[in-house]
Amino acid sequence: MKVIRLFLILLTAPILAASGAEKIRVSTFSSILTEVAQQVGGDRVEVFGHVKPGSDPHDFEPKPGDLRAVANAQLVLLSAKHMEGYVDKLEEATGTKGRIIHVGDQFSSLKLSVQQGGKSQDGEDPHWWHSIRNIARATKIVRDELIKLSPSDKTVFTANAGGYLARLEKLDAWVKSKVAELPRDKRKLVTNHDAFGYFAREYGFTVIPIAGLSKNDQPGSKKTAELIQTIKAVGVSAVFSEDVANPKLIQEIAHETGAKFGGALLSDGLGSGDGGTIEGMFKHNVGTIVDALK
Amino acid sequence: MLLLAPLLWRMTQVESHAPKAAKKKPPSAAQEIQFVLTFTTSPKRVGIVYLGQAVWSKDAPESQEEFSLKLPWPREGGELKFKVEWTDEAPLSVMRVELTDPADNKIERSLWGRGSVERVLNFP
Numbered sequence: 522m523k524v525i526r527l528f529l530i531l532l533t534a535p536i537l538a539a540s541g542a543e544k545i546r547v548s549t550f551s552s553i554l555t556e557v558a559q560q561v562g563g564d565r566v567e568v569f570g571h572v573k574p575g576s577d578p579h580d581f582e583p584k585p586g587d588l589r590a591v592a593n594a595q596l597v598l599l600s601a602k603h604m605e606g607y608v609d610k611l612e613e614a615t616g617t618k619g620r621i622i623h624v625g626d627q628f629s630s631l632k633l634s635v636q637q638g639g640k641s642q643d644g645e646d647p648h649w650w651h652s653i654r655n656i657a658r659a660t661k662i663v664r665d666e667l668i669k670l671s672p673s674d675k676t677v678f679t680a681n682a683g684g685y686l687a688r689l690e691k692l693d694a695w696v697k698s699k700v701a702e703l704p705r706d707k708r709k710l711v712t713n714h715d716a717f718g719y720f721a722r723e724y725g726f727t728v729i730p731i732a733g734l735s736k737n738d739q740p741g742s743k744k745t746a747e748l749i750q751t752i753k754a755v756g757v758s759a760v761f762s763e764d765v766a767n768p769k770l771i772q773e774i775a776h777e778t779g780a781k782f783g784g785a786l787l788s789d790g791l792g793s794g795d796g797g798t799i800e801g802m803f804k805h806n807v808g809t810i811v812d813a814l815k
Numbered sequence: 816m817l818l819l820a821p822l823l824w825r826m827t828q829v830e831s832h833a834p835k836a837a838k839k840k841p842p843s844a845a846q847e848i849q850f851v852l853t854f855t856t857s858p859k860r861v862g863i864v865y866l867g868q869a870v871w872s873k874d875a876p877e878s879q880e881e882f883s884l885k886l887p888w889p890r891e892g893g894e895l896k897f898k899v900e901w902t903d904e905a906p907l908s909v910m911r912v913e914l915t916d917p918a919d920n921k922i923e924r925s926l927w928g929r930g931s932v933e934r935v936l937n938f939p
Contacts, residue, residue: 697935698896702867705891706843725891725937 545670546619548591551578551600552790553650554624554659556799558598560685561663565674569594574791577765578604583611594619595670598663601625602647622666625649628658631718648788651720651806653693656799657686692800696807700724703811710810711752711760711780713771716788720806729757731771745774752778759783759813764792783813843887846917852880856901856908864896872898888917892938900931914938 544567549555555570562568569590572578578600583591591597592615599605601623612621625647635644649655664682668675700708708726710717715730731740731748740748752760752774760775762768762785775782786809787802796805852861854876862872865886873880886893901908910926916938924936 694934697894698933701864701894701896701935704843704866704887704889705893706889 545596545667546590546594547596547598548587548594548619549598550581550605551598551624551650553656553799554598554600554663556791557656557660557663557685558596558667561660561678561682562667563677563681565671565677566667572790574797575764575793576790578789581605583607588615591615591617591619593617596666597621598666599623599625600647600649601627602630602645602649604647620666620670622662624659624662625655627662628655631722633715633718646715646718648716649719650790650799651717652723653689653696653803654723655719657689660685660689688800692803696724696803699807699811703814707758707814709755709757709814711757711771711774712786712788713761713763713766713768714788716763717786726810729755731774745770749774749777752780761786761810761813763788764796765789781813784809786810843889845885846888847883848886848888848917849883849915850881851913852876853911853913854878854908855910856905858899858901858905858908858910860898860900861910862898864898865893892916894935894937896933896935897926898931898933899926899928901929903930905929912936 544565545562547558547562547566547568549558549568549570550572552570552572552574555568555572558566558568571583571587571590572581588611591611594617597611597617597619599608599621602625604625605611608621608623611617628649630645630649633644633646634641650659660682664678667678671678705725708721708724709729710721710726711729712731714732715728717726717728720726721728729748729751731745757778757780759781760771760778761783762771764785764787766788768782768785772782774780786806787796791797791799791802792805795801850863850871854861857876857878860872860874861876861880863870863884870884870886871882895912895914897910897912899910907927907929909928912924912926914922914924916922920939922938924938926932926934926936928934
């Protein structure tokens with residue numbers, strides 16, 4: 522009996538060791554990068570998403586639990602383009618040995634004017650994930666970083682990334698087809714804050730933001746009056762709120778201009794329910810925009 | 816008349832607080848757009864969708880098709896969705912689209928594919 526038990530242990534030991542192989546610990550500071558890391562890494566990664574879907578990354582501040590996770594992470598993925606203002610503190614406080622990758626800084630930025638301390642200065646638009654091409658770029662970056670950490674899993678990461686890139690391409694074709702239902706002269710996007718610049722560039726929209734890059738940059742009464750005049754002059758038929766913003770101001774603007782309130786868009790990352798995936802976010806946003814502006 | 820004054824005043828106040836509707840842009844007028852489609856391999860079927868509506872299709876088109884359509888075409892241009900169905904045996908094929916817009920600008924685009932292909936092309 523003892524011999525049989527010993528034989529069974531010897532037989533199953535390598536299988537148990539393989540299945541229990543330590544996963545690569547990844548920390549992400551963007552719900553978009555959480556999905557990308559999970560899709561590319563599959564079973565070989567354990568992803569800790571610090572910024573949850575439906576929360577505002579502009580306002581996010583790491584808590585002690587976040588610092589512990591970053592300290593143990595082998596790979597830290599940042600949205601970058603100045604989105605994570607706490608990044609220096611994060612490195613100092615955790616002393617992490619993990620590779621910190623500023624994903625968004627590895628592809629080109631839309632430049633825009635940012636208000637800071639009452640002065641206007643040049644800045645970068647951090648909302649790169651509203652371009653499917655940028656998400657594809659991020660996927661390739663994550664794939665290459667995971668391969669560096671675990672070269673023996675190269676085949677798995679390459680295959681996972683390939684499948685995911687094919688899905689992104691299909692999604693882009695769907696977006697183009699849906700947007701094509703809307704005449705180009707109706708592609709005017711009035712939103713709470715300036716988050717849709719990359720989307721507008723790829724699909725031929727003009728953005729008229731109510732606030733600046735962050736939802737905390739609320740316009741004064743003079744600016745609001747100017748916006749109302751602009752919206753009336755260009756004949757915008759619908760205006761949009763955002764899931765993580767107070768819709769009050771945009772609803773007032775809808776009331777003042779006679780434009781209809783088109784609904785809430787997912788601006789700062791993934792949302793909840795059907796908008797909880799990148800595909801769901803695009804389908805929600807594009808469907809809401811096109812159907813309201815038609 | 817004096818008795819009616821408060822009522823008249825209230826009516827004018829309501830009027831002044833009512834929101835003025837945003838100036839709705841009239842839809843662009845339908846204008847003639849000319850097309851020349853050229854195929855390296857004639858497909859089983861080809862169709863065009865504009866603003867979500869099927870606007871033209873033809874079964875077994877010739878290697879070159881010339882036609883014009885009246886479409887609401889804004890100054891900014893537009894996107895057309897082409898659906899092309901080549902036979903399964905057909906090699907990698909291409910459809911060349913030459914579009915002449917109302918301002919007489921000629922814009923050329925290509926669509927490559929095998930089997931059944933659906934793609935949105937931008938003009939310009």
